[in-house]
Amino acid sequence: MTTAQTEQTAAVSAPDLATIRAAHERIRAQIHRTPVFTSESLDAVAGAHLFFKCENLQKTGSFKFRGATNAVFSLSDEEAKRGVITVSSGNHGAAISLAARRRGISAWVVMPGEAPRAKRQAVEAYGGRVTECEYSMESREAVCKALQKQTGAILIHPYNNARVIAGQGTAALELLEEVPDLDIVVAPVSGGGLLSGTAIASKSLRPSIRVVGAEPKNADDAYRSFAAGRIESAANTETIADGLRAVLCPLTFSILRQHVDEIALVTEEEILSAMRLLWERLKLIVEPSGAVSAGIVLHNKIDPRGKRIGIILSGGNLDLDQIPFARAAK
Amino acid sequence: MTTAQTEQTAAVSAPDLATIRAAHERIRAQIHRTPVFTSESLDAVAGAHLFFKCENLQKTGSFKFRGATNAVFSLSDEEAKRGVITVSSGNHGAAISLAARRRGISAWVVMPGEAPRAKRQAVEAYGGRVTECEYSMESREAVCKALQKQTGAILIHPYNNARVIAGQGTAALELLEEVPDLDIVVAPVSGGGLLSGTAIASKSLRPSIRVVGAEPKNADDAYRSFAAGRIESAANTETIADGLRAVLCPLTFSILRQHVDEIALVTEEEILSAMRLLWERLKLIVEPSGAVSAGIVLHNKIDPRGKRIGIILSGGNLDLDQIPFARAAK
Known part of the structure; x- marks a missing residue:
């Protein structure tokens, strides 16, 4: 198999549990095995037993480091020495950067100026x-392609990549190892990498589990795509959950259709309210995108009563000068 | 021994390691064994190996639950049924309230209106x-005594109580069980309960360890008392670390003189800077008082270079509407 074929195969075929387990073996020395937090007071709010998988405590502050590390460390030495490139509004870019540095190779990150x-x-x-681009998808792709041509670096797409998806699935793998008898698992959905990996791992380990994707109502492309049976874009993407504005790709859409039971939506107010509850009760910094999965449980978008629910808190990176519920200090 | 004698003995004699171990046995099913966090990036800031004992993740959001639980569960059934009373600006009051509820008894908390x-x-x-009092020590004591007389409740002082001190010492006990080879341990000092328990446990388990108390420069009574050889009050107590405004009592002062190597001071700016670093890098909500111990390490008030340093992050309770470094959101 040529390098080009390997890359193509890695990109288009969905991982299975064995692939996710192999990814976990590959990355486990590089990542944090993040803790699972519980809270009596949040259980009381939800009327359920909640298990928070704290990927905000993952290296680089989000689950993205799992997929990035798996992708970067899956490259052959020959591939790796060309360096890696990606397009990311932030967390995937940080994750690729650290994974590349750990492997001793270069990383280019194309990122909107805003x-x-x-x-x-x-x-x-x-x-x-960092190489800046405009916010539009066209600009990102054009800048990325030009840079790829110039540097020879290998593209590691944030979610349209089976190695990335397999890496993201290791969070649910750890969660279910620790709490095997979950009734429901909830993960946020944007491009669908985390939710795909979560769904494959969870349904493989526990076929009876219900897998729910959580999405902002203001960026509801996955919800619409699920309903329509084809990939659709959101009406708008004006959400405080700035990490959840990407659109599914054919690979993630096909995985979600096969393994995910439901996509549930939360409003901006509900995202902020959930985020504040997490800060107050768990004493954890969770970014708005990371609070979306908790939002659908704490605001009863699914019926949580009496259930054992795993909630993936996906990240904790935000600008502390712009905390959305803070008033100016005295 | 009469009940009155038991109470008196509990209040005036310093606990030893055996007492702290017994306290741990008594409370371990009630408390969280809090995690010890590490951070490569904060290690790089300090040039040291830092081990953060996360008492902000303790039940009720601070280490105070350890001492409160030990004191409340040390009462005889006859004592307990009278209920408990305390004076507290917050964290000890919350801790006593939950400990009392767990024991099924009443708790009265005298607290300044502000x-x-x-x-x-x-x-x-x-x-x-909650019963409100004025901010002055005289008002607190007067209100407390009147309420004690009226209710018959047993006073559990926030730090002038050996059972409370023994409970607070269990945090350092756990920390040194997990990281036995620390060179230095740092805890904040206010009334001195946490620092006393930390010092007794740490010096008993590891005589070579250096025990450092961390105090705001704006509420430097322990620093002055240490220098003067007698209990002194601070010049003022206008500090953002609102939990660190109490003054040592004879019991804690005598323990500190025996077991603590140094009291180090941090400015208000340094407290805020440390708190912000903890939020950013550890993704943990730590209150200003809880960041003081990290402040003396991150701002080089002691020479941290190359050392293995245990840092007790004492609490995580603050008003999220008044985050001190936040600007108003966009």
Whole structure:
């Protein structure tokens, strides 16, 4: 098999449980095995038993480091020395940057100029080279292709990549190892990498589990796609959950249709309210995108009563100068 | 021994390691064994190996639940049925309230009217009955004595109580069980209960360890007392670390003089800077008082270079409407 074929295969075929287990073996020395938090007071709010998988405590502050590390460390030495490139509004870019630095290779990150300052700084702190683009998908792809041609770097797409998806699935793998008898597992959905990996791992380990994707009502492309049976874009993407504005790709859409039971939506107010509850009760910094999965449980978008529910808190990166529920200090 | 004698003995004699171990046995099923966090990026800031004992993740959001639980569960059934009373600007009051509820008894908490709203709400949420007083020590004691007389409740002082001190010492006990080879351990000092328990446990388990108390420069009574050889009050107590404004008592002062190597001071700016770093890098909500111990390490008030340093993050309760470094959201 040629390198080109390997890359193509990696990109288009869905991973299975064995692939996710292999990914876990590959990355386990590089990542944090993140803790699972519980809270009596949040259980009381939901009327359920909640198990929070704290990927906000993952290295680089989000689950993205799992998929990025699996992808970067799956490359052959020959591939790796060309460096890696990606398009990311932040967390995937930071994750790729650190994974590349760990492997001793270069990373280029194409990022909209308007991305949160904290996320851009993180990419640079991990040694990634930021190249700015416009916000449009066309601009991102054009800038990325030009840079790829110029550098020879290998593209690691944030979710249209089976190695990335397999890496993201390791969070649910750990969660179900620790709490095997979950009734429901909830993960946020944007491009669908985390939810795909979560769904494959969860349904393989526990076929009776209900897998729910959580999405902002203001960026409801996955919800619409699920309903329509084809990939649709959102009416708008004006959400505080800035990490959840991407659109599904054919690979993730096909995995979600096969393994996900439901996509549930939350409003902006519900996202903020959930985020504040997590900060108050868990004493954890969770970014708005990371609070969306908790939002659908704490605001009864699914019926949580009496259930054992795993909730993936996907990330904790936000600009502390712009905490959305903070008033100016005295 | 009469009940009155038992109470007196509990209040005036310093606990030893055996007492702290017994306290741990008594409370271990009630408390969280809090995690110890590490951070490569904070290690790089300090040039040291830092081990954060996360008492902000303790039940009720602070280490105070350890001492409160030990004191409440040490009472005889006859004593307990009278209920308990305390004076607290917040965290000890919340801790006593939950400990009392767990034991099925009443708790009265005397609290200045100006205490942070979030702390008052926590007391009430745990079933404690708040009675307001003026900010002065005289008012607190007068209100407390009147209420004690009226209700017959047993006073559990926030730190002038050996059972409370023994309970607080269990945090360092757990920390040194997990990381036995620490060079330095740092805890904040206010009335001195946590630092006393930390010092006794740490010096007993590891005589070579250096025990450092961390105090706001703006409420430097322990620093002055240490220097003067007698209990002194601070010049003022205008500090953002609102939990660190109490003054040592003879019991804690005598323990600190025996077991603590140094009291180090941090400015208000350094407290805020440390707190922000903890939020950013550990993704943990730590209150200003809880960040003081990290502040003396991250701002080089002691020489941390190359050392293995245990840092007790004492609490995570603050009003999220008044985050001190937040600007108003966009």
